[in-house]
Amino acid sequence: MEQLICQIPQQIVNGITLGSVYALLALGYSMVYGVLRMLNFAHGDVFMVGAFTGWGVLMLFIKEGQVALPMLVLAVMVLAAIGATAVLGAAIERFAYRPLRGGSRLVTLISALGVSIILQNAAMILTAGRAKTIPTELLIPQDLVIRFAGATISATRLAMVVVSVITMILLDAVVRKTKLGRAMRATSQDSEAAEYMGVNTSKVIAVTFIIGSALAGLAGVMIGLYYTQVDYMIGFSAGMKAFTAAVLGGIGSFRGAAAGGLLLGLAESFGVLIAPPVYKDAIVFAVLILTLILRPSGLYGKPSASRA
């Protein structure tokens, strides 16, 4: 029992770290669902591409086992991953989803699954299916930690949470304060009416995809540095968890996705206090099932009556 209690501060830290990444991913999921009413199952794999881009950039800068200017390299990694995933997101939207717009939602869903399979297999072939090690310690000293109330907070974790929170605040401002954000909200509420009001919904959808994918890319780099390893399958479980977080928060809702991500991260961490750690993924999906049964529209979601 005593052992259980002394784990609590650390599990809170674990939960917040994980939750902040889930939140970033869930945001992308939710935004795309908002404007298109489709589940972008390729989202997790875009995240995986982001993680690999970060790894690739880092490999370029390693000279004799050292990295000069680690902060600069970190920034380049993040920017490259965001750039690569933004382009990828735009391409996916243009070639896999736009031609099918107006058709049945099931068709785009299947197309999304197809994109997911293509990305996973491409990554598997390119890496021969082997996990790539990310030497995080060259960028951020692994033993640089803050000890606080029985918890150990590493610099990597702290950076992840700070970056996630700043990104989410910026995004919230964009959605609420800018013209683009207004167009996104309008498209999300009723895309036909928005179009009549002069909103170029096609452009809004494309931009939403780009932003959502860039968020996934950012999350990918951070998770790569945190796990210290990437492989072609990381997108699958991350995608499922982001989906769960988005549903938990109320899919289509921005703030809901952020809250859902954080809650899910905490649920996973607290779940393993009681259950064996090997069941951590089962806990996540139990949350998904409970949400669907008890509150299908999620924490921030509106009842689905208005959305036929």
Next chain:
Amino acid sequence: MLRNLRPKANVMLCGVLVAALLLLVGTAALAAKDLPPIKIGAAGPYTGDVSKIGLDGLNAIKMAVEEANAAGGIGGRMIEIVEADDAADPSKAIIVAEMLAMDRNVIGVVGPMNSATVQAALPTYQRAGLAIISQSATYPKLTEMGYNIMFRICPRDDAQGPAAARFIVEELKAEKIYIIDDKTTYGQGLADQVEPALKAAGTEVLRGQIDMADRDFSPILTRVKAAEPDLVYLGLANPAQAASLIKQAAGLGLDVTFMGGDGLKEKDQLIDGAGGLAEGMYVTSIGKDIREVPEAQAFIEKFEARYGAMSVFGGQSYEAANILIDAARRAAADPMAINRNNVREAISKTSGYEGILGFPIGFDSKGDVVGASIFVYQVQNGEFVPVAEYSASVSGN
């Protein structure tokens, strides 16, 4: 088609040819051009997470076969390798075993390399009467299930586990040990051997599990940290996963000694992968580091010149391939009479085979290797350094 109209002439021609070949004693290389090739299977993970050890193994098998072919093959028949990639996945291991079994020219198999893939494929190989020599499958039960085609040149986990436990208790004087395994046949199997041996020695043992697909180890490591053990034993099959776990442990401020099994003794992925944090860690090994064996120097030089740094399974695979080739050469006086059955017989009679592993190899009635030792290595200055040796004989064996 027209030629077949005169079958009798063909038979006669063949007879003359065979007679002529038999006369060519000592000029095997010349004769080789006329005898059909003989095939050996090479089963292992050539893609996927543990493909590093698989490809090292495959390259070593290729070297053994090249050398044998240069020396006249098997009674003048050239050896061909049939590559069978199982990606360390038991279901794929069955499919590739089926493929090897269907090819009647395959007379023996080196591999599979993982305990789980061997376990899954054993019934298929048994049905085909096709002998396998595993270089690295250490799960004890594999040779206890009554299959007569199963051989291995590595000691079993019920030798490795207790040896690890002895080292932990006698040399490291640890009193509280946390064991983490990855639910695989190998990882959990090894952990299941370490645990009772540690408990019998009076230490306190805690256990936890992760999944091979896990990338986030903070949940289990948070538990480990709260338990404050003297040592964490890793029953993991994937050295890259172990490296990642060790790095994440540092991020959680967990300062503890780690120890693992032979599967983790891989410099690239464990030592380099952990970026200095594996320093001081211990691993057991199912064979001597062949760098210390004089007979192995030529092999290591040649291997590393061609393929780069070698893991422990390079030497094991080279040895297994050579034992199979040696057995095939002894299997029958007439090279055309070599078949699966007499190759299996010949493998089982192998004894005192002097190769590059540093001890004479033979098999007991179950197909387990005799005369092997378990070694304990410590990571010192980025290299595995031997620190202890234990006999690998299993009580009741």
